[in-house]
Amino acid sequence: MTFESLPPGLILVLGAFLLPLLRGRARGGVALLLPAIALVQVWTLPDGPALSVGFLDYRIVPVQADALSRLFATIFLVMAAGGALFALNQRTVVELSAAFVYGGSAVGVAMAGDLISVFVFWELMAVASTLVLWSAGTAQAYGASLRYVMMHLAGGVILMVGIVAHVNATGDVSFHAMRPESLGTWLILLGFLINAGAPPVSAWLPDAYPEASWSGMVFLSAFTTKTAVYVLIRGFPGAEILVFVGLFMVFYGIIYALLENDMRRILAYSIVNQVGFMVTGIGIGTEMALNGAAAHAFTHIIYKALLLMSAGSVLYMTGKRKCTDLGGLFQSMPVTTICGIIGALAISSFPWTSGFVSKSMISQAAADQHLASAWLLLTAASAGVFLHAGIKFPWFVFFQKDSGLRPADPPWNMRAAMILFAALCVGIGVFPEPFYRLLPFPVTYEPYTVPHVLEMLQLLSFSGLAFFLLLPMMKRTLTITLDTDWIYRRLGPQLVRLIGGGLVAVDRTVRKTWFLGVRNVLVVAERLHGGRGIFARTWSTGDMALVTLVLLGASLAVFYF
Amino acid sequence: MVNASGAGGKKHWLVRPSTIKGLWVGGIAFLAALVGAGAFVHGHAYFEVDGSFAFYAWYGFATCAAMVVAAKGLGILLKRRDDYYDV
Numbered sequence: 028m029t030f031e032s033l034p035p036g037l038i039l040v041l042g043a044f045l046l047p048l049l050r051g052r053a054r055g056g057v058a059l060l061l062p063a064i065a066l067v068q069v070w071t072l073p074d075g076p077a078l079s080v081g082f083l084d085y086r087i088v089p090v091q092a093d094a095l096s097r098l099f100a101t102i103f104l105v106m107a108a109g110g111a112l113f114a115l116n117q118r119t120v121v122e123l124s125a126a127f128v129y130g131g132s133a134v135g136v137a138m139a140g141d142l143i144s145v146f147v148f149w150e151l152m153a154v155a156s157t158l159v160l161w162s163a164g165t166a167q168a169y170g171a172s173l174r175y176v177m178m179h180l181a182g183g184v185i186l187m188v189g190i191v192a193h194v195n196a197t198g199d200v201s202f203h204a205m206r207p208e209s210l211g212t213w214l215i216l217l218g219f220l221i222n223a224g225a226p227p228v229s230a231w232l233p234d235a236y237p238e239a240s241w242s243g244m245v246f247l248s249a250f251t252t253k254t255a256v257y258v259l260i261r262g263f264p265g266a267e268i269l270v271f272v273g274l275f276m277v278f279y280g281i282i283y284a285l286l287e288n289d290m291r292r293i294l295a296y297s298i299v300n301q302v303g304f305m306v307t308g309i310g311i312g313t314e315m316a317l318n319g320a321a322a323h324a325f326t327h328i329i330y331k332a333l334l335l336m337s338a339g340s341v342l343y344m345t346g347k348r349k350c351t352d353l354g355g356l357f358q359s360m361p362v363t364t365i366c367g368i369i370g371a372l373a374i375s376s377f378p379w380t381s382g383f384v385s386k387s388m389i390s391q392a393a394a395d396q397h398l399a400s401a402w403l404l405l406t407a408a409s410a411g412v413f414l415h416a417g418i419k420f421p422w423f424v425f426f427q428k429d430s431g432l433r434p435a436d437p438p439w440n441m442r443a444a445m446i447l448f449a450a451l452c453v454g455i456g457v458f459p460e461p462f463y464r465l466l467p468f469p470v471t472y473e474p475y476t477v478p479h480v481l482e483m484l485q486l487l488s489f490s491g492l493a494f495f496l497l498l499p500m501m502k503r504t505l506t507i508t509l510d511t512d513w514i515y516r517r518l519g520p521q522l523v524r525l526i527g528g529g530l531v532a533v534d535r536t537v538r539k540t541w542f543l544g545v546r547n548v549l550v551v552a553e554r555l556h557g558g559r560g561i562f563a564r565t566w567s568t569g570d571m572a573l574v575t576l577v578l579l580g581a582s583l584a585v586f587y588f
Numbered sequence: 589m590v591n592a593s594g595a596g597g598k599k600h601w602l603v604r605p606s607t608i609k610g611l612w613v614g615g616i617a618f619l620a621a622l623v624g625a626g627a628f629v630h631g632h633a634y635f636e637v638d639g640s641f642a643f644y645a646w647y648g649f650a651t652c653a654a655m656v657v658a659a660k661g662l663g664i665l666l667k668r669r670d671d672y673y674d675v
Contacts, residue, residue, distance in 0.1 A: 278655075285659035288670065349670075358600050394634040402635065406644075407651035414652050429603070478631030485622050485644035492619060493652035500660055507673075509666040516673055 032078040034090045035100060035138060036148065038065040039107060039131025043124040055440075058111035058123060062104040065134065069100045076140055085200045091140030095321060095467040099137035099257045102325045103130055105451075106249040106332060113336050113444035114242035116343075125158035126246040133250040137257055141200045142190045142215075145258065149186065149222075153179035156251055163240040174515070175235035178221065178228060179251075186218025205262050216263055223255035223306060224299045225272050229279060230512035233287075233295040237348070241339040244291055248298055248335050249328045256305045256324045260467075265312025270401055273310055276303030277408040284415035285501065286508045288350050290338050290424050294331070297374065297416040300408070301327050307405065308389040311396060314468040319388030322466055326381035326455060330373035333448040334420065337367030340441055341424060344434035350503045355429035362436045364425045366445035373452040375417030376409060378483055381455035384462070384474045387483075391472060409483075410490040417487070418494045423503060619645070 042061040046054055069092070078090040107130035114123055132155060135148030153176065160172040193211030194200050205212045224232045236247045263269065280300025287293045301323070308320035340363045341356060342348050357364040373380035376387065386409065393402040436442055455462045463470040494501075556562050601607055623642045633639030637647075 281655055282659045282662060285656060286663045286667065355603075357602070397634070399635045403637070406647065407655075410648040410652050411655050414655060426603075476631075478629050481622065481625055481629050482631055482644045485626065485642065486648040488619055488622055489645045489648040490652045492615075493649050493656065497653060497656045500656055504667070505670050506663075506667040507670045508663065509668060509672075 035065040035068040036131040036135030039127045043127035046124045047120045055115050062108040066104045087143050088140030089144045096137050098465050100134045102328050103133045110246045115440045117242045119162050122162040125155045129155035133254045136254045142202050150183050159243045160239050168238040171235045171238040178231040182218050182221035189214025219258050227511050229299050230510035233292050234512050236295045237291040241342040245332050245335045248331045252302045253324045259309045269306050269310030273303045273307030274404050281411040281415045288503050311392045313392050316392035318466045318468050322385035326385040329451050330370045333370035336445045337363050340437040350423035353424050354427040357425040359433040360436050362442050366449045368421050369449040371417045371421050375413040378480045379456045381452045384459040387474050410486050413487045413490040
């Protein structure tokens with residue numbers, strides 16, 4: 028195996044084990060260098076399989092490049108570098124190391140040419156991301172990480188059973204477009220969707236991610252869900268069910284984010300919302316739609332990381348994360364505020380930001396295919412994104428009431444990471460051409476037409492008007508909103524207590540009855556055999572002779588009849 | 589822009605009532621201009637409804653209002669104290 032055929036993801040995965048050995052600037056330098064080396068590797072790989080090895084009876088291809096793989100590998104590596112820059116002040120090195128194994132595994136999935144390699148990197152991601160979450164070191168993070176890992180290991184088992192069934196039926200391990208028609212392909216799709224945050228288990232995402240540290244959630248937001256988007260684009264383009272799943276996710280994210288008080292949970296729900304747009308695009312399945320889904324995953328990673336860096340900076344400087352405790356921070360955190368607003372505009376697909384040039388392609392694909400309901404729902408959802416993330420996040424964190432908090436902007440490296448990602452959001456939005464050339468299919472779409480810009484401005488501005496007119500209805504309260512995780516966080520434990528309580532009662536009764544029976548036997552035995560018991564006494568010879576006579580007589584009688 | 593006024597200090601210019609009033613007036617003028625511009629610029633309508641006047645304006649407003657009301661309704665059923673799972 029030469030350097031050329033080394034899986035690019037492994038550079039990060041193995042490099043992660045170097046990080047704990049280094050300190051200070053050396054660690055920061057290596058953390059930025061590793062993604063850069065891997066990026067060079069990704070872009071020097073030729074199209075097609077670069078590494079192929081025999082495994083059991085199969086040929087597995089851990090490294091295989093094409094435009095789609097490169098697009099996702101590139102953004103995962105940019106994210107790893109940007110996240111590392113932001114996280115330089117993080118005291119625990121476990122988090123950064125785990126994040127690099129996590130990011131490297133995501134690159135591994137993006138470059139994998141067969142289902143076995145996909146599965147191996149997929150599981151590595153689950154373990155590494157759990158460690159990222161765990162390293163926050165709080166009791167909440169520990170509990171959340173256990174629920175998180177159980178969900179993902181269950182998803183992994185479903186995926187593995189699917190792969191086994193699929194390979195058994197077809198004899199083919201290569202990873203290419205499938206249709207959900209057999210048990211194997213359905214289970215593979217299900218395994219992918221669990222990681223995408225699809226219903227009915229979307230709740231794992233807002234339950235777990237916001238419990239990570241101020242830097243941990245920046246990494247977590249990028250890899251798991253977007254790797255799921257990648258495998259769905261590769262594996263199930265045009266699977267109609269994804270249109271329905273995606274549209275559900277879009278509105279689920281909006282409604283729950285509108286009710287949420289924790290700033291990072293708002294952003295967690297909005298991940299589900301944004302992935303919903305991508306999943307819908309994959310379900311539509313035309314070249315325009317798949318380009319849109321891939322492009323949106325790319326831009327989403329940048330602006331969502333930016334939003335979470337902005338929220339992470341607030342958390343780092345104030346230690347607070349509830350909207351009810353925040354407000355008025357724009358006065359002392361200008362860089363964080365402006366970068367947060369740029370991220371908020373990008374997620375809202377505001378013209379001249381990255382979200383505008385990517386998401387528009389998904390809506391356009393729905394219009395081209397004359398999917399009226401899907402198009403109307405996507406358009407409503409675009410307005411809803413501005414409502415729940417575009418305005419709500421910056422408004423409640425940086426403006427609204429004055430909380431009296433006057434934290435400064437965070438240290439230079441955190442500011443630098445934010446400014447860099449904000450520049451990418453605007454740069455891609457203003458000059459989309461180079462970005463469009465990275466997409467899997469040739470782009471024939473022109474985002475900047477006068478009607479389109481005007482339409483988007485109308486949609487977003489009137490969504491903004493609705494926000495401020497209905498502000499009294501959105502007053503923040505110290506509440507959470509129940510979700511399907513209630514089933515395993517409340518109902519499950521209560522059932523266990525109830526059933527367990529019942530079992531204990533039955534067990535106690537049975538044992539009490541049994542012991543009582545044993546005691547009675549003992550009492551009788553004591554009465555007959557113990558001390559003065561009838562069988563323990565010394566009998567006279569006459570009594571013995573009488574008893575023997577009776578027994579002999581009885582046996583004689585039995586003999587004759 | 590950094591004007592860290594302490595307690596009792598003068599309010600930041602952005603949060604003074606006069607500025608807020610100005611923002612509302614400017615904002616409404618901007619919305620009116622957007623709707624006005626719609627009379628001159630016609631995009632390609634793919635379905636019937638998106639060809640109606642100022643479609644994106646009224647549709648954006650109406651659907652957002654509907655989503656806020658829907659969230660409020662769902663909140664009545666599903667909202668709990670934020671220490672719900674801790675106790």
